[in-house]
Amino acid sequence: MxxxxxxxxxxxxxxxxxxxxxxxxxxxxxxxxxxxxxAIATPPPQQSPILVATAYTDLSLPTLRRGDRGREVQMLQQILSDNGFLHAAGVRLGTPNGAAVDGVFGAITESAVRDLQQRYDISVTGQVNPMTWEVLDMRENPYRSPLPWKS
Structure with a gap:
Protein backbone atom coordinates (compact mmCIF):
# COMPACT_ATOMS: atom_id res chain seq x y z
CA MET A 1 0.00 0.00 0.00
CA ALA A 39 14.04 13.59 -17.90
CA ILE A 40 13.00 11.05 -20.49
CA ALA A 41 10.79 13.38 -22.49
CA THR A 42 10.91 17.11 -22.87
CA PRO A 43 8.03 19.17 -24.18
CA PRO A 44 8.35 20.55 -27.71
CA PRO A 45 9.91 23.99 -27.84
CA GLN A 46 7.34 26.75 -27.66
CA GLN A 47 7.72 30.19 -29.09
CA SER A 48 8.09 32.70 -26.32
CA PRO A 49 6.45 36.09 -26.61
CA ILE A 50 8.86 38.76 -27.69
CA LEU A 51 9.07 41.71 -25.36
CA VAL A 52 9.75 44.96 -27.09
CA ALA A 53 10.75 48.14 -25.32
CA THR A 54 8.58 50.84 -26.80
CA ALA A 55 9.50 54.50 -26.67
CA TYR A 56 6.54 56.80 -27.20
CA THR A 57 8.49 59.96 -27.97
CA ASP A 58 8.56 62.70 -30.57
CA LEU A 59 11.56 60.90 -32.06
CA SER A 60 9.66 57.62 -32.56
CA LEU A 61 6.15 58.87 -33.42
CA PRO A 62 4.94 62.05 -35.12
CA THR A 63 2.97 64.66 -33.22
CA LEU A 64 -0.21 65.15 -35.21
CA ARG A 65 -2.49 68.18 -35.07
CA ARG A 66 -5.32 69.85 -36.95
CA GLY A 67 -4.30 70.65 -40.52
CA ASP A 68 -1.94 67.68 -40.90
CA ARG A 69 -2.47 65.28 -43.79
CA GLY A 70 -1.12 61.98 -44.92
CA ARG A 71 -0.59 58.33 -44.10
CA GLU A 72 0.05 58.96 -40.38
CA VAL A 73 -3.27 60.79 -40.02
CA GLN A 74 -5.02 58.01 -41.90
CA MET A 75 -3.57 55.41 -39.48
CA LEU A 76 -4.71 57.52 -36.53
CA GLN A 77 -8.20 57.88 -37.99
CA GLN A 78 -8.44 54.12 -38.56
CA ILE A 79 -7.66 53.39 -34.90
CA LEU A 80 -10.14 56.05 -33.79
CA SER A 81 -12.72 54.64 -36.19
CA ASP A 82 -12.17 51.03 -35.06
CA ASN A 83 -12.98 52.10 -31.52
CA GLY A 84 -15.98 54.34 -32.25
CA PHE A 85 -14.37 57.68 -31.44
CA LEU A 86 -14.33 58.99 -35.01
CA HIS A 87 -17.94 58.04 -35.73
CA ALA A 88 -19.23 59.54 -32.48
CA ALA A 89 -17.37 62.81 -33.12
CA GLY A 90 -18.70 62.94 -36.69
CA VAL A 91 -22.30 62.47 -35.59
CA ARG A 92 -21.88 65.05 -32.82
CA LEU A 93 -20.46 67.57 -35.31
CA GLY A 94 -23.28 67.10 -37.84
CA THR A 95 -22.13 64.27 -40.07
CA PRO A 96 -24.91 61.67 -39.66
CA ASN A 97 -22.87 58.85 -41.18
CA GLY A 98 -19.89 59.57 -38.95
CA ALA A 99 -16.55 60.50 -40.45
CA ALA A 100 -14.40 59.16 -43.24
CA VAL A 101 -10.87 57.84 -42.86
CA ASP A 102 -9.46 60.31 -45.37
CA GLY A 103 -6.01 61.25 -44.06
CA VAL A 104 -7.04 64.83 -43.22
CA PHE A 105 -6.77 65.92 -39.58
CA GLY A 106 -9.81 68.18 -39.39
CA ALA A 107 -12.39 69.18 -36.81
CA ILE A 108 -13.90 65.68 -36.52
CA THR A 109 -10.54 63.99 -35.98
CA GLU A 110 -9.56 66.64 -33.43
CA SER A 111 -12.84 66.14 -31.57
CA ALA A 112 -12.35 62.35 -31.58
CA VAL A 113 -8.82 62.79 -30.17
CA ARG A 114 -10.19 65.08 -27.44
CA ASP A 115 -12.80 62.46 -26.54
CA LEU A 116 -10.11 59.79 -26.24
CA GLN A 117 -7.89 62.05 -24.14
CA GLN A 118 -10.79 62.89 -21.83
CA ARG A 119 -11.76 59.21 -21.43
CA TYR A 120 -8.22 58.27 -20.35
CA ASP A 121 -7.68 61.37 -18.21
CA ILE A 122 -4.70 62.72 -20.10
CA SER A 123 -4.11 66.31 -21.13
CA VAL A 124 -6.94 67.27 -23.52
CA THR A 125 -5.17 69.10 -26.32
CA GLY A 126 -6.71 67.62 -29.47
CA GLN A 127 -3.15 66.88 -30.63
CA VAL A 128 -1.70 63.39 -30.81
CA ASN A 129 1.49 63.61 -28.74
CA PRO A 130 3.55 60.74 -27.26
CA MET A 131 1.16 60.29 -24.31
CA THR A 132 -1.82 60.02 -26.66
CA TRP A 133 0.03 57.56 -28.92
CA GLU A 134 0.77 55.41 -25.87
CA VAL A 135 -2.91 55.34 -24.88
CA LEU A 136 -3.92 54.58 -28.47
CA ASP A 137 -1.42 51.74 -28.71
CA MET A 138 -1.85 50.17 -25.28
CA ARG A 139 -5.59 50.60 -24.72
CA GLU A 140 -7.32 51.08 -28.06
CA ASN A 141 -5.13 49.26 -30.57
CA PRO A 142 -4.69 45.60 -29.66
CA TYR A 143 -2.65 44.76 -32.77
CA ARG A 144 -5.33 45.79 -35.26
CA SER A 145 -3.71 48.83 -36.84
CA PRO A 146 -0.05 49.76 -37.19
CA LEU A 147 1.25 52.95 -35.65
CA PRO A 148 3.27 55.35 -37.81
CA TRP A 149 6.67 54.69 -36.22
CA LYS A 150 9.46 56.86 -37.54
CA SER A 151 12.42 54.96 -38.93
Missing part, protein backbone atom coordinates in the same frame (compact mmCIF):
# COMPACT_ATOMS: atom_id res chain seq x y z
CA UNK A 2 2.86 2.35 0.81
CA UNK A 3 4.45 1.58 -2.57
CA UNK A 4 1.19 2.45 -4.39
CA UNK A 5 1.04 5.81 -2.62
CA UNK A 6 4.66 6.52 -3.52
CA UNK A 7 4.01 5.66 -7.18
CA UNK A 8 0.94 7.91 -7.28
CA UNK A 9 2.91 10.75 -5.71
CA UNK A 10 5.75 10.20 -8.18
CA UNK A 11 3.32 10.36 -11.11
CA UNK A 12 1.86 13.64 -9.86
CA UNK A 13 5.27 15.19 -9.28
CA UNK A 14 6.40 14.07 -12.73
CA UNK A 15 3.30 15.55 -14.37
CA UNK A 16 3.66 18.85 -12.55
CA UNK A 17 7.36 19.37 -13.14
CA UNK A 18 7.84 17.73 -16.53
CA UNK A 19 7.24 20.98 -18.37
CA UNK A 20 9.64 23.09 -16.35
CA UNK A 21 12.48 20.91 -15.15
CA UNK A 22 15.38 19.19 -16.79
CA UNK A 23 15.49 16.30 -14.35
CA UNK A 24 12.91 14.35 -12.44
CA UNK A 25 13.24 12.93 -8.96
CA UNK A 26 11.89 9.41 -8.76
CA UNK A 27 11.15 7.45 -5.65
CA UNK A 28 11.94 3.74 -5.70
CA UNK A 29 11.51 0.89 -3.28
CA UNK A 30 9.47 0.54 -0.13
CA UNK A 31 11.92 2.50 2.01
CA UNK A 32 11.65 5.55 -0.27
CA UNK A 33 15.24 6.08 -1.29
CA UNK A 34 15.54 8.61 -4.09
CA UNK A 35 17.78 9.17 -7.04
CA UNK A 36 17.91 11.77 -9.80
CA UNK A 37 18.05 10.97 -13.49
CA UNK A 38 17.55 13.00 -16.65
Missing amino acids: QLTTIRRLTSRITAIFAKTTLSIITVTGVIGSSRTHP
Whole structure:
Protein backbone atom coordinates (compact mmCIF):
# COMPACT_ATOMS: atom_id res chain seq x y z
CA MET A 1 0.00 0.00 0.00
CA GLN A 2 2.86 2.35 0.81
CA LEU A 3 4.45 1.58 -2.57
CA THR A 4 1.19 2.45 -4.39
CA THR A 5 1.04 5.81 -2.62
CA ILE A 6 4.66 6.52 -3.52
CA ARG A 7 4.01 5.66 -7.18
CA ARG A 8 0.94 7.91 -7.28
CA LEU A 9 2.91 10.75 -5.71
CA THR A 10 5.75 10.20 -8.18
CA SER A 11 3.32 10.36 -11.11
CA ARG A 12 1.86 13.64 -9.86
CA ILE A 13 5.27 15.19 -9.28
CA THR A 14 6.40 14.07 -12.73
CA ALA A 15 3.30 15.55 -14.37
CA ILE A 16 3.66 18.85 -12.55
CA PHE A 17 7.36 19.37 -13.14
CA ALA A 18 7.84 17.73 -16.53
CA LYS A 19 7.24 20.98 -18.37
CA THR A 20 9.64 23.09 -16.35
CA THR A 21 12.48 20.91 -15.15
CA LEU A 22 15.38 19.19 -16.79
CA SER A 23 15.49 16.30 -14.35
CA ILE A 24 12.91 14.35 -12.44
CA ILE A 25 13.24 12.93 -8.96
CA THR A 26 11.89 9.41 -8.76
CA VAL A 27 11.15 7.45 -5.65
CA THR A 28 11.94 3.74 -5.70
CA GLY A 29 11.51 0.89 -3.28
CA VAL A 30 9.47 0.54 -0.13
CA ILE A 31 11.92 2.50 2.01
CA GLY A 32 11.65 5.55 -0.27
CA SER A 33 15.24 6.08 -1.29
CA SER A 34 15.54 8.61 -4.09
CA ARG A 35 17.78 9.17 -7.04
CA THR A 36 17.91 11.77 -9.80
CA HIS A 37 18.05 10.97 -13.49
CA PRO A 38 17.55 13.00 -16.65
CA ALA A 39 14.04 13.59 -17.90
CA ILE A 40 13.00 11.05 -20.49
CA ALA A 41 10.79 13.38 -22.49
CA THR A 42 10.91 17.11 -22.87
CA PRO A 43 8.03 19.17 -24.18
CA PRO A 44 8.35 20.55 -27.71
CA PRO A 45 9.91 23.99 -27.84
CA GLN A 46 7.34 26.75 -27.66
CA GLN A 47 7.72 30.19 -29.09
CA SER A 48 8.09 32.70 -26.32
CA PRO A 49 6.45 36.09 -26.61
CA ILE A 50 8.86 38.76 -27.69
CA LEU A 51 9.07 41.71 -25.36
CA VAL A 52 9.75 44.96 -27.09
CA ALA A 53 10.75 48.14 -25.32
CA THR A 54 8.58 50.84 -26.80
CA ALA A 55 9.50 54.50 -26.67
CA TYR A 56 6.54 56.80 -27.20
CA THR A 57 8.49 59.96 -27.97
CA ASP A 58 8.56 62.70 -30.57
CA LEU A 59 11.56 60.90 -32.06
CA SER A 60 9.66 57.62 -32.56
CA LEU A 61 6.15 58.87 -33.42
CA PRO A 62 4.94 62.05 -35.12
CA THR A 63 2.97 64.66 -33.22
CA LEU A 64 -0.21 65.15 -35.21
CA ARG A 65 -2.49 68.18 -35.07
CA ARG A 66 -5.32 69.85 -36.95
CA GLY A 67 -4.30 70.65 -40.52
CA ASP A 68 -1.94 67.68 -40.90
CA ARG A 69 -2.47 65.28 -43.79
CA GLY A 70 -1.12 61.98 -44.92
CA ARG A 71 -0.59 58.33 -44.10
CA GLU A 72 0.05 58.96 -40.38
CA VAL A 73 -3.27 60.79 -40.02
CA GLN A 74 -5.02 58.01 -41.90
CA MET A 75 -3.57 55.41 -39.48
CA LEU A 76 -4.71 57.52 -36.53
CA GLN A 77 -8.20 57.88 -37.99
CA GLN A 78 -8.44 54.12 -38.56
CA ILE A 79 -7.66 53.39 -34.90
CA LEU A 80 -10.14 56.05 -33.79
CA SER A 81 -12.72 54.64 -36.19
CA ASP A 82 -12.17 51.03 -35.06
CA ASN A 83 -12.98 52.10 -31.52
CA GLY A 84 -15.98 54.34 -32.25
CA PHE A 85 -14.37 57.68 -31.44
CA LEU A 86 -14.33 58.99 -35.01
CA HIS A 87 -17.94 58.04 -35.73
CA ALA A 88 -19.23 59.54 -32.48
CA ALA A 89 -17.37 62.81 -33.12
CA GLY A 90 -18.70 62.94 -36.69
CA VAL A 91 -22.30 62.47 -35.59
CA ARG A 92 -21.88 65.05 -32.82
CA LEU A 93 -20.46 67.57 -35.31
CA GLY A 94 -23.28 67.10 -37.84
CA THR A 95 -22.13 64.27 -40.07
CA PRO A 96 -24.91 61.67 -39.66
CA ASN A 97 -22.87 58.85 -41.18
CA GLY A 98 -19.89 59.57 -38.95
CA ALA A 99 -16.55 60.50 -40.45
CA ALA A 100 -14.40 59.16 -43.24
CA VAL A 101 -10.87 57.84 -42.86
CA ASP A 102 -9.46 60.31 -45.37
CA GLY A 103 -6.01 61.25 -44.06
CA VAL A 104 -7.04 64.83 -43.22
CA PHE A 105 -6.77 65.92 -39.58
CA GLY A 106 -9.81 68.18 -39.39
CA ALA A 107 -12.39 69.18 -36.81
CA ILE A 108 -13.90 65.68 -36.52
CA THR A 109 -10.54 63.99 -35.98
CA GLU A 110 -9.56 66.64 -33.43
CA SER A 111 -12.84 66.14 -31.57
CA ALA A 112 -12.35 62.35 -31.58
CA VAL A 113 -8.82 62.79 -30.17
CA ARG A 114 -10.19 65.08 -27.44
CA ASP A 115 -12.80 62.46 -26.54
CA LEU A 116 -10.11 59.79 -26.24
CA GLN A 117 -7.89 62.05 -24.14
CA GLN A 118 -10.79 62.89 -21.83
CA ARG A 119 -11.76 59.21 -21.43
CA TYR A 120 -8.22 58.27 -20.35
CA ASP A 121 -7.68 61.37 -18.21
CA ILE A 122 -4.70 62.72 -20.10
CA SER A 123 -4.11 66.31 -21.13
CA VAL A 124 -6.94 67.27 -23.52
CA THR A 125 -5.17 69.10 -26.32
CA GLY A 126 -6.71 67.62 -29.47
CA GLN A 127 -3.15 66.88 -30.63
CA VAL A 128 -1.70 63.39 -30.81
CA ASN A 129 1.49 63.61 -28.74
CA PRO A 130 3.55 60.74 -27.26
CA MET A 131 1.16 60.29 -24.31
CA THR A 132 -1.82 60.02 -26.66
CA TRP A 133 0.03 57.56 -28.92
CA GLU A 134 0.77 55.41 -25.87
CA VAL A 135 -2.91 55.34 -24.88
CA LEU A 136 -3.92 54.58 -28.47
CA ASP A 137 -1.42 51.74 -28.71
CA MET A 138 -1.85 50.17 -25.28
CA ARG A 139 -5.59 50.60 -24.72
CA GLU A 140 -7.32 51.08 -28.06
CA ASN A 141 -5.13 49.26 -30.57
CA PRO A 142 -4.69 45.60 -29.66
CA TYR A 143 -2.65 44.76 -32.77
CA ARG A 144 -5.33 45.79 -35.26
CA SER A 145 -3.71 48.83 -36.84
CA PRO A 146 -0.05 49.76 -37.19
CA LEU A 147 1.25 52.95 -35.65
CA PRO A 148 3.27 55.35 -37.81
CA TRP A 149 6.67 54.69 -36.22
CA LYS A 150 9.46 56.86 -37.54
CA SER A 151 12.42 54.96 -38.93
